[in-house]
Amino acid sequence: xxxxxxxxxxxxxxxRASIYSKTAADVEKALQNAQPTADxxxxxxxxxxxxxxxxxAQQSRSRTLSRFGKTMQLYVPLYLSNECTxxxxxxxxxxxxxxxxxxxxxDQILKEAEAIRKLGFEHLLLVTGEHPRAAGFDYLKETLTxxxxxxxxxxxEVQPMDTAEYKALTDEGLHAVYVxxxxxxxxxxxxxxxxGKKANFxxxxxxxxxxxxxxxxxxxxxxLLGLEDWRVDSFFTALHLQFLKRNYWKTKYSIxxxxxxxxxxxxxxxxxxxxxxxxxxICAYRLLDENVELSLSTRESPKMRNHLAQLGxxxxxxxxxxxxxxxxxxxxxxxxxxxxxxxxxxxVEASLKAQGYEVVWKDWDTYMQQV
Amino acid sequence: MKPLIIADKxxxxxxxTGTGKFSSNQVMEDALLASESELVTVALRRVDLNNSQDDxxxxxxxxxxxxLPNTSGxxxxxxxxxxxxxxxxxxxxxxxxxxxxxxxxxxxxxxxxTLKATGQLVKLGFVVLPYIQADPVLxxxxxxxxxxxxxxxxxxxxSNKGLQTRDFLRIIIEQSNVxxxxxxxxxxxxxxxxxxxxxxxxxxxxxxxxxxxxxxMMGKAFKLAVEAAMLAREAKLAPVRDYAEASxxxxxxxx
Numbered sequence: 174x175x176x177x178x179x180x181x182x183x184x185x186x187x188x189r190a191s192i193y194s195k196t197a198a199d200v201e202k203a204l205q206n207a208q209p210t211a212d213x214x215x216x217x218x219x220x221x222x223x224x225x226x227x228x229x230a231q232q233s234r235s236r237t238l239s240r241f242g243k244t245m246q247l248y249v250p251l252y253l254s255n256e257c258t259x260x261x262x263x264x265x266x267x268x269x270x271x272x273x274x275x276x277x278x279x280d281q282i283l284k285e286a287e288a289i290r291k292l293g294f295e296h297l298l299l300v301t302g303e304h305p306r307a308a309g310f311d312y313l314k315e316t317l318t319x320x321x322x323x324x325x326x327x328x329x330e331v332q333p334m335d336t337a338e339y340k341a342l343t344d345e346g347l348h349a350v351y352v353x354x355x356x357x358x359x360x361x362x363x364x365x366x367x368x369g370k371k372a373n374f375x376x377x378x379x380x381x382x383x384x385x386x387x388x389x390x391x392x393x394x395x396x397l398l399g400l401e402d403w404r405v406d407s408f409f410t411a412l413h414l415q416f417l418k419r420n421y422w423k424t425k426y427s428i429x430x431x432x433x434x435x436x437x438x439x440x441x442x443x444x445x446x447x448x449x450x451x452x453x454x455i456c457a458y459r460l461l462d463e464n465v466e467l468s469l470s471t472r473e474s475p476k477m478r479n480h481l482a483q484l485g486x487x488x489x490x491x492x493x494x495x496x497x498x499x500x501x502x503x504x505x506x507x508x509x510x511x512x513x514x515x516x517x518x519x520x521v522e523a524s525l526k527a528q529g530y531e532v533v534w535k536d537w538d539t540y541m542q543q544v
Numbered sequence: 545m546k547p548l549i550i551a552d553k554x555x556x557x558x559x560x561t562g563t564g565k566f567s568s569n570q571v572m573e574d575a576l577l578a579s580e581s582e583l584v585t586v587a588l589r590r591v592d593l594n595n596s597q598d599d600x601x602x603x604x605x606x607x608x609x610x611x612l613p614n615t616s617g618x619x620x621x622x623x624x625x626x627x628x629x630x631x632x633x634x635x636x637x638x639x640x641x642x643x644x645x646x647x648x649x650x651x652x653x654x655x656x657x658t659l660k661a662t663g664q665l666v667k668l669g670f671v672v673l674p675y676i677q678a679d680p681v682l683x684x685x686x687x688x689x690x691x692x693x694x695x696x697x698x699x700x701x702x703s704n705k706g707l708q709t710r711d712f713l714r715i716i717i718e719q720s721n722v723x724x725x726x727x728x729x730x731x732x733x734x735x736x737x738x739x740x741x742x743x744x745x746x747x748x749x750x751x752x753x754x755x756x757x758x759x760x761m762m763g764k765a766f767k768l769a770v771e772a773a774m775l776a777r778e779a780k781l782a783p784v785r786d787y788a789e790a791s792x793x794x795x796x797x798x799x
Contacts, residue, residue: 238755239704239751242565242566242754242755243565243566244565244567295592325589422646423647423648424648531567535592536589536590538588540626540627540630541589541617541623
């Protein structure tokens with residue numbers, strides 16, 4: 174059975190009702206279970222778990238410490254292109270937005286790479302919008318070939334692709350792929366993704382399975398917190414994770430927590446997640462899975478990031494620019510989203526060190542996957 | 545105490561250590577010095593092989609510390625051989641801790657690929673120390689292809705659960721013609737002592753030292769435990785009895 178079929182067995186509203194009907198006793202049972210189930214996870218992300226937040230944080234911290242030690246991996250995103258044929262209602266790269274569009278050429282990419290190397294980064298995440306002509310498979314393949322000698326680990330956050338394409342990119346040194354479902358609510362998905370290739374819910378959902386089939390080293394999952402009820406979407410993300418672990422056991426998984434916040438003049442989420450709930454969610458994931466990578470971007474504030482470094486997060490971006498060409502030179506291109514933590518990587522490192530954490534800049538090498 | 549000999553090297557300490565999960569490279573260095581460990585494993589993927597000033601390696605630069613590069617992260621024998629050759633060239637050691645785990649979560653070793661890679665690496669002139677399941681048959685097969693030692697796990701890596709594979713470790717130790725180093729799962733000095741008392745030649749400890757509140761103190765605690773167990777072994781432990789000796793002989797009626 175594929176994951177789409179599993180997802181169809183669930184009704185959104187019923188699932189929501191089960192989460193909201195969890196009781197203190199359910200939460201206590203989940204907290205005592207050394208290997209929590211999906212049902213326990215429901216309890217841990219439910220409103221009933223709110224009074225248990227401190228206990229969850231304590232457990233999350235100690236489990237993270239024993240699996241990952243006092244370390245934090247740092248990476249940086251490189252925005253290659255803001256050209257996009259999609260119409261995602263919440264995104265700055267929406268095709269309708271009248272912004273200056275730009276796709277970096279080889280010289281520009283190398284300039285960016287040089288600027289990024291100077292900041293200390295070894296792990297690089299390549300980001301594009303979805304634009305097959307400007308930044309499709311061939312462009313990504315060439316970019317990986319170009320950057321492979323310069324970085325130890327290369328990942329992408331780009332449009333979903335086919336299994337064969339993922340295999341070919343892995344041969345070029347691609348280590349990880351992040352494709353977020355945004356929402357698992359199939360009925361409401363078209364509201365946010367009305368047109369363009371991204372409108373195909375099922376093709377996006379099955380991306381992680383194609384990645385597993387391509388034997389990718391790491392696959393990133395997540396939903397856009399705030400779009401729909403974050404508790405329900407997070408439950409389905411967890412189910413997705415459990416399914417993938419059973420079926421594609423050679424792949425490592427990573428969960429990200431992009432959250433939408435109310436913002437004047439831009440997309441306003443219907444289901445904002447508060448800071449307390451945000452911490453609750455991250456701790457719940459750690460209790461569900463000791464080994465899963467939990468990743469936090471610069472969308473979050475320095476204060477939030479500093480604290481979460483000790484509560485379950487194991488990977489962070491730092492010093493990010495979300496516009497193409499943002500590291501080497503200033504451009505007029507629009508950012509995808511506003512950064513909340515604009516500290517430079519050295520400052521992030523210093524503040525992690527002050528908390529007793531070692532920054533891991535390098536935890537891979539492209540030759541490790543040489544075949 | 546009797547020194548331990550593996551291939552061309554002699555070790556006074558039977559405590560081998562790792563370099564992961566420490567809160568800083570300085571904390572790591574202090575802990576490793578306190579442990580008096582002479583063989584320290586380093587994940588190749590963490591090291592910048594092109595940089596002679598690599599910060600991690602700089603902190604391991606002590607005359608008594610031998611580096612044991614490991615291949616953690618590779619999924620196949622082919623990848624492991626490639627990584628080992630790069631390490632030999634860059635770090636100038638032909639010692640390698642072979643770790644092949646296609647499973648990225650529990651990091652459990654792949655027996656089939658490990659056996660294949662060991663054979664190939666031995667032929668290429670490496671001193672191979674493979675991380676393996678506590679599988680006595682696999683250990684004999686590894687001996688056949690020329691392994692320098694075997695490193696069976698005591699429990700899942702990082703779990704601190706002690707010698708969960710105790711019964712299989714006993715068989716491995718009983719049958720082995722190469723040094724047996726218990727790797728993974730050792731969470732307390734008492735676990736390390738148990739392994740040495742049982743007859744293991746050495747133990748490898750990382751997480752238990754790295755994530756303790758006082759890594760240097762814990763490094764020393766492990767050193768003392770391993771030494772105590774080794775002394776006890778040399779002094780011969782008294783046999784364990786489950787019953788009391790009968791006060792009057794049961795067979796005297798035969799006299």
